[in-house]
Each structure stands twice: as C-alpha cells, then as structure tokens.
Amino acid sequence: MISHDFQYEAPESFDIALDLLSSFGSEAAVLGGGTWLVPNMTYGRHRPKVVIDPKNLPLRAITRSGDELVLGSRTSYAQVIDSSSVADGAPLLAKMAQQVTGGPQIVGQGTVGGSACYGNPSSDVPACLVALGARMILRSKDGTRDVPASGFFLAPFVTAKRDDELLSEIRFPITSERASCAYEKLKFSTGSWPIVTANCIATTSVGSGLHLKIAVGGANETPVAYEVVTDTDPSEAELSNIAQRSAPLIEREWADEFAGSGYRRSVAPAIVRRALREALGRDRV
Amino acid sequence: MAVRRDEPKGTEAQNSASMPLAGAWLGRSVPRIGGGRYVSGGVEYAADLVPRDALFLRVVRSSLAHAKIRSIDVEAASRFPGVVAVITGEQVRQISRPMPTRVPRERFPGYLDTYCLAGDEVLYVGHPIAAVIAVTANDAEAAIELVKVEYDELPAVLDAESGLNASSPKARSAWNTNLVAGDKIRQGDVEAAFAAADHVVRGSVSFAPATSAPMEPRCYFAEWDRRRSKLTLTGTMQQPHPTRWMIAEVMSLPEAQVRVVATDMGGTFGLKMVGHPEEALVAILSRHLNRTVAFVESREECFLANAREQTHHFELAANADGKLMAFRDRMVADIGTVSAVGGWLMAMVSPTVIPTVYDVPNCAVDSFLVTTNKPPWQGVRGYGKETGNLAVERAVDLMAVELGIDPVELRRKNLLAKSSFPHRLPSGHNLDSGDYEGALDQLLEMFPRARWEAVAGNETRGRVGVGFAFELTPEGASFPGSMPSGFETSTVIVDPTGTVRVATSVTSPGSGNETGIVQLVADVFGVHTAEVAIAQGDTDITPIGGGNTSSRSLMFGGAAAVLAARDVRERISTYVSELLGVGADQLQYVAGEIRSGDGKKTIPFKQAVHTIYTQAYSAAASVELPLQTSKTYRASNVRHVPDEHGRISSYPSFPYSVHAAAVEVDAETGQVRVLDYAAIHDCGIVVNPGLVEGQFKGAIVMGIGAALWEELQFGQDGTLTTNRLKTYVLPRSKDIPPLKIGHRCTPSPFHPLGMKGAGESGFGGAIAAITNAVANALGESGRSLSRIPHRPERILALLGGAR
Secondary structure, X not given: OOOOOOEEEOOOOHHHHHHHHHHHHHHEEEOXXXXXXXXXXXXXXXXXXXXXXXXXXXXXXXEEXXXXXXXXXXXXXXXXXXXXHHHHXXXXXXXXXXOOXXXXXXXXXXXXXXXHHHOOOOOOHHHHHHHOOOEEEEEXXXXXXXXXXXXXXXXXXXXXXXXXXXXXXXXXXXXXXXXEEEEEEEOOOOOOOOOEEEEEEEEEEOOOEEEEEEEEEOOXXXXXXXXXXXXXXXXXXXXXXXXXXXXXXXXXXXXXXXXXXXXXXXXXXXXXXXXXXXXXXXXXX | OOEEEOOOOOHHHHHHHHOOOOOOOOOOOOOOOOHHHHHOOOOOOHHHHOOOOOEEEEEEEOOOOOEEXXXXXXXXXXXXXXXXXXXXXXXXXXXXXXXXXOOXXXXXXXXXXXXXXXXXXXXXXXXXXXXXXXXXXXHHHHHHOOOEEEEEEOOOOOOHHHHOOOOOOOOOOOOOOOEEEEEEEEEOOHHHHHHHOOEEEEEEEEEOOOOOOOOOOOEEEEEEEOOOOEEEEEEOOOOHHHXXXXXXXXXXXXXXXXXXXXXXXXXXXXXXXXXXXHHHHHHHHHHHHOOOEEEEOOHHHHOOOEOOOEEEEEEEEEOOOOOEEEEEXXXXXXXOOOOOOOHHHHHHHHHHHOOOOEOOOEEEEEEEEEOOOOOOEOOOOOOOHHHHHHHHHHHHHHHHHHHOOOHHHHHHHHEOOHHHOOEEOOOOOEEOOOOHHHHHHHHHHHOOHHHHHHHHOOOOOXXXXXXXXXXXXXXXXOOOOOOOOOOEEEEEEEOOOXXXXXXXXXXXXXXXXXXXXXXXXXXXXXOOHHHEEEEEOEOOOOOOOOOOOOOOHHHHHHHHHHHHHHHHHHHHHHHHHHHHOOOXXXXXXXXXXXXXXXXXXXXXXXXXXXXXXXXXXXXXXXXXXXXXXXXXXXXXXXXXXXXXXXXXXXOOEOOEEEEEEEEEEEOOOOOEEEEEEEEEEEOEOOOOHHHHHHHHHHHHHHHHHHHHOOOOOEOOOOOEOOOOOOOOOOOOHHHOOOEEEEEEEOOOOOOOOOEOOOOOOOHHHHHHHHXXXXXXXXXXXXXXXXXXXXXXXHHHHHHHHHO
C-alpha cells in the first residue's frame, strides 16, 4: 500500500504541467503507465510529494512526420504492437514491444516513454531506443531540448532528463526499407527480467557492404552500442568476431539477484550473435 | 489417464471386507465443490471479509540480524493521525503468555522466548518488535517508521557450517550452542561395507533457502466479544484447532471462549500452519483494545517465510556388479531462528527417508540442525523429504556414471522388490507397500527416452540431457508431543430431510479435499454427492484434529468420515432390517435406496430417515438417535514406542513417484529449458483422480521451479533481497512443457480404504529428475553439479570447466 500522503495533479496544459515540474523539481514524479512508479511508491522506495498524471496532455499519438516516426511519450507497448506506422517505420521497436515481459496489464499500461525515463538497466526499452537512433524531446519552462538516446541514459535509473523537464515525445528516423532487424533477449524464465538484450539493424547498400547497428541492453549499467560495416554475406566466424566486440564495451557491468559479476559480459556476445544471425535471416542453431 | 490397480495378495480380501470399493463415487473425477467460485473470482478470501470497523495492525520489524534492543520510542508514532495504539514486546508480556511451541520446550538447548513480539533481543532482519494499530492499514504503515528503535548490535550467525564451530558467535544469547537438534541413523556395518566395496562415489548437494509463495498471503482478524468474553479469530489458518489451542494458551482462556474460523484459501503449501506471531497479536490486541483488529500480510512479509537451506555430503558404495552396499550422509541444515512455529522440524524429516526406494543394507546418516540469524523456517511442500530424496538420487546417478551402467538399470537392480513390504527403513519408518519396478516400467513406456538421447548426441548450442528420479514421500505426519499428534476426526450427521452433513477437522488449502470426503460419504449412504454438505475450518462446528498438513486430508479425515458414516448407516440399518425383514449386513445403500441383497425389497433412503426421526417410540425405537456420530482415525502404521534400534516411526503412509525429464542446457548462456516430462504416481486407492492429478502436477511444477529458479537471497547483513515476485521468480505456464502423468495403485494394507497421502508427492522427484537431467546434459562436468537451484551462471562455469 502507498503509506505516504501525496498530491495528485492531472494538468490540462503543458504550461501547467511544466510549472508544477519547475516548482516541485525532484519532489515531483510523472506518472507514465504506472508499472514502475506505483509499485515503487507502494514499497516506499519512492515518495514524491506530487504525482503529475499527464493523461490530459496529447502524449499518446503515433505519427509520421516527414522522415521521422514520432511517438508520444505515453504511447503504450500495446499501441506500438498494433501500429502499422511502427511496423513500417521502426520495426525493431515493435519486435521489442512484443517481447516485453508481463501479461496484458503490463503491455497495456506500460509506456515506452515511462520506461525510458525510469532508466532501469534491466528494461527492454533503453538499448532499443539507442539502436534506433531515437531522439528524446524534453520540454521545460526554459524551452525544448533534443537529446539523442545514446546520450540520454547516464547511469542506472539516471537519465539526462532534468527534474523540471517532461519527456514529450520520442522521434525515430525511419528505418530503411532495405534494413532488417532483430531483437534477441536472454531471460531465465517467463517471469524474469531481461538479463541481456541485443538489438540489431542490418542495412545492405549497393557497393558499400553490410551496415550493422548493434545495441546491447541489460548487460551494462547503460546501453552499449556499436556499428560495423562488413561484407554483404559475412561468414559465421566474422559474425562471431563482430559479436565479441560487445564484451569489452561492457565496462560497468550490471549485476543483480539473477546473475552476479562476470556473467552478463561473458554471455553478451552469444546473444548479439543470435541477433545478428536472425537479422540476416539465418536459421537458429 | 489410466489407473492400474495392482493389489498385493492378502490385501484385497482385507480391503473388501472392511470397505466396499465398488462405490458409485469412489474413483470418479467429480468436479471440485466450489471450483467455479475459485476460478471466477467468487471466493471471499480472508482479506475480503475484514469487517468495516476493524483496526489494522502493522508490524515494526528489526532492521538488524542480531542485536540487543536498547530502547523503543513510540511517542511520535502514537501521535500519528489514525494511530490507536503502539504495542511493544514489554507490553505484550503484561497482557499475554508465550506462544506454545510445536514440540516440548525441553527439546531446545536453552530458554526459548516465544512471545509474539521480541523482548530485548532481535534474532533476524524482520523480527517483530512492535505492533502499530491504526484506523487504516496505510496509517499504521506510515506510523511504523516513526517508531525509533535503538540497538546494540551483536555478531550475527549467517552460515550454518561455521555456526557449528565452538568458537562461533551464538545466534541466540541465551544459548551456549547453535546446534538445536540432530539425528544419528545407523543400519548395518557401514565402515566395513565401504572398506569392502569395489566402488565408492562421493558428492555433495546444497539447497538454497526457498519459500512457499502462495498466491494469497496471510491474513487474520480477531473480534473480541466483551459481553460473552469470547474471541473469534478468522483468517488463513490451515490448522484451526491447533491455533485455537495456541490462542487459548496465549490469552489464558478456555477453548470454549475461543473460536477459530479458517476461510477459503488461495494456497498455503505449509505457510499457514499454526504459530505465526501475528495470529496471536491480533487476538491479544483485540481483547486489549476491545476492537476488531486485522492483519493483512504484505508480499514482502510473505517472503520472510524461510526454508530448506541445507548441505549434504554423501558417499555411496557398490559392488562391481552394481549392487548398492552402503550409503553415508552428513547433513547440515540452516534452520534460521527457532520460534513458536514448527517449520524447522522439516530438517528432522529429511534424513529419515534415506535410502528411499532402494535396498541398501548399510546406512549412516548424521544430521545437524543449526540455528542462525535468518528468519524462521515455515512449512513448505516437500517438508524436508525432497532433500533426502535428492541426495540419494544424485548418489545413484554418480554411481551409474562411475560404473558405466545405465542409470535406469542401476536403479532397477537396487529397487526394493514388490514382495519385500512391509519394509523397515534405517530411520524406523515402516514402508507400507510399493511396486517400484512396475512404476519404472510404466514410466519408460510413457517417456520417449530414446528420442531424447538421440537428440542429445547432436552437436548444437543446446546440450540435451535426460534424468530419472524416484521420490519416496512419507505422509500423514503424527509426531509425538505435537498438538495434536496426528489423528483427525469427522462428524457425520444425517438430517431429518435425509440430506447428509459432514464436519471434519481437516481443512482445505484450496486443493479440493472436501470433494473427496463428500464422495466417500455419499458412497456409504448410496446418495448423490449433491446430498452431502461438508463443513471445515470452524472450531465451533468441527471436531478436534490437526487440520491440513502432510497430505492427511483424505487419508485421515476421509477415513474418519467413512468410519462415522458407517456407524450412522448401522443405526439406519437397525430400523430398515426390522422393516424389510432382511439382515442388516445384507442391506445395500444404492442410488438413494436401501435394498435387500436380491433387490426385491427396497425403501427410499429419505423415507427411512424420516421414519426414524418421526417414529422414535415405535418403528425406530431401537435406533440410537440422533443420526450423528463422530469418529477419529488414528493410523495403524505409526509407532511412538521405540523399536529394538531405538527408533520410532511418525509416518504411516509411503506414496512414491518416479520421474523422467529431458532438459536442454544452453551451452552459451547456461540457461536450462525443460523439454519433456513424465511421471508415474502411486498413492494407493484414489478417491478423485482429477484432484490427485491436479495436486501431483502442481507439485511437479513447484519442483521444477525449485530446481531452476526459486531462491531466497540474503545480503551480507542478513537482509532478504529477493522479496518480490520479480526477484523470487516462480514458474509460469510457458516455462513448463506438457506433463505426462500416469497412475499406479498399490493399496496400503495398513489403511482401511487402502489409501496413501496425496498432495505433496511429486515435488522432490521433480527437483531430482531435473537435477539429474542437467548433470547428464553437462557430461563429465555434471559430476560437480551441487547447488540447487541451477543458476545459469554456475552452469556456465561448469561448462567452461569442461571446455
């Protein structure tokens, strides 16, 4: 149960919301889907003085804007899964959302923006946003900032979003029609956190070989990402080499109740290799 | 599902003489009474029933593993809005008595303080220190952090093996040892057998602490009726009569002034046995405050139920031809803090199953139960039997590897023969019956072993392994000195309309045993099950007994109901015999009628009952009234008098099962996936196959969870870190392959209906089969597999060692 008293606000405009954030700062919490905030308040781990529910703000739309896909920060996993715009413009995002742990409650309630702002190393979302080259649009009374996902996740549960800022939308460059993508996740059982995730976007361009964009989640305190250009039809040995390059990037390895230090770093290349193979349409072995 | 009935010679006549087995309901999968309510959200659980005017109690718990309490300042908490009272251990000592323990107090190595709140010493992180009672649970919860406790920290014991050292700090200041109890079981000449053996294998297995994690946590509310000086305690209690006794002792009230009502339950698996401090707290404080007081356990608190942590170091000796000759085991259990609950007794049961289903002439088992500064053990399915079984099953597999013999054939060679029962185990247990080899053959018909072994040979990233395991599951615990020591009672009433009422001391944890008991009673009277009502869980209505523990509900409560129903039937037969001019023993109760043997003379059952109630001075003058009897069932295979080896036997019933599992170990991640599973279960005569199969499958799933995922983890300071369902991970449906289940029926010659306990069986066999399958998948390095659950990081390390 939530044992402390708090103020609940559902502002009717951005101005009011941003005023609240400005005056309460770190003592305010913004409610996304509530799948993190509510349990953390229940367990007494987070005791905000004010909870700002942006349900009255227009933050749930999925739109195409020129060569970008724009996701309102309150877009739920279920919306992402159902959206043809996402399927066309950022198919990796849909693949990730389809693998989110939890039943209809989590998929229907949980939001992409909420997960991003929580910055949990064990979440599906952060590395996926990094792989997709997403930009986080942060609004405050001082104006609007545009922060790349690669610079958004700073430390476990710490992001570049200031206390007075509201994540309003996430913008994705449209994934090339020539690209194929894969989302591979290691988790120990249906109910477990992601242990290591691997996102891969493979793009073939005539004359310039195969361009691979790889982002690994869960293994490090923050997502790690790298890009590789290789032959259009890389050998298995080459794929293993590419996958192996993920391990030294895991400099601040994440450890928890499921696996202690050393484990995630040692299995990350295997998960990356599986993602690479899937993206290249090769059979699972 | 096929049930094979294979009755040993001699028992068939015995059974049919005492009970006609060809009843209309026995053996039928009658849908569970109230099942629809459970699956459609129609059940009112205890927390749904808390009265509107109840005060809520929350518990202030120790933040240190071991400390003296210097002071408790409740001033600020008492002034918090909504708070009605803050009660400390000191006040509890003025208004109540200690909670009685599950075993006599003289069995402990020193004074045991069992008041429901800590006195001047806290013994684990989470130890109840004070109770905050407020108008709402939220107010109480919020006030908890205003209670300021000052401690003088003491060294904590957090490891059992080092706790055994004489120089170790003591987990409890009043005791000069951490060794609470132990056992020394001997049979044959173990030293000589090891010296003479051709082969000896050694191994170890350690179990992480684990818990029951039922869907519904605990909940109690107590209502003190000042005018009648009567307390009613309602809630999640699987042992209402022992709880009433406990409350009567704690509050210095006669039992007549205490009513305990157990509500419909959302699972317990042993958690909701008697002796939790909050059971007593709400009762004491309801009287003290003259208000209704409720406690609803949080999920975090539910994870404080500790159990199972132990290590076995074992050795097995065999001749060159594979005959097992000797088994030796040293077991050290970390039983956490000793309290009023009896969960720690599970560690006394573990060694008693050895050497389970195998004929091993020489055995030596030494067990050491060590108290530490972790939470107390609470009962959990398996009740210790799973660990002894696993030690034996690992040893047998290691020996098979050593000898290069097929593990199935090594088992077959050493199984106790069907003709060797009753069979005395080294612990003194008297095995009732079994057909182990028959069950093994039945399993091999069902499990596609060859197919999986063919896959295992393929070079893929997944390594496939196949594992087998037997489980011997002593059931019907009847410990001397415990309250009560193992009997159950049922009352059967035939009411004037001819409908039947049963009131029984056994309770249902949500498993459906009430349906089985109704089937048994319906058969005695030849009536439809819809004509039989059953009451459980209310001490004002039900007769005295232990409740729901040790798979006893049908075996004891059902048997008692049959004995009582037969007694009532005899009374009815007295009248009908005179009416029809047919010998009472010739009468048949079938399809709502009472008939002569040749079927020519009949009277409707209801008409006979009506006449008996209305013609008490004429037609039914010789019938004893009312049509109501209570009978207790006491198992005939329990022996509390030591035998020539100085051993007693507290378990009357020995169901068993045999399991086969195929698993895939991911060679790159160490992750284990269960590919296939089959098991054969034998609990003697089965009343309701559907319910038994449901329990058996549930036990297997729980065993797979315990083998692969479930682990309570404590930090360096003794704080539990896995206190959510996100960190203590339970299996979900997608994690479990379809389970193939077969049944066998080897009736117990010691039970009037040939039944054995069902409900716990399957749990230990599943842990062992999965473990053996994982070891098999790992090949040579599988010999070193020694920690349950099989965490991927440990498996990956073993795989690395094999490279």
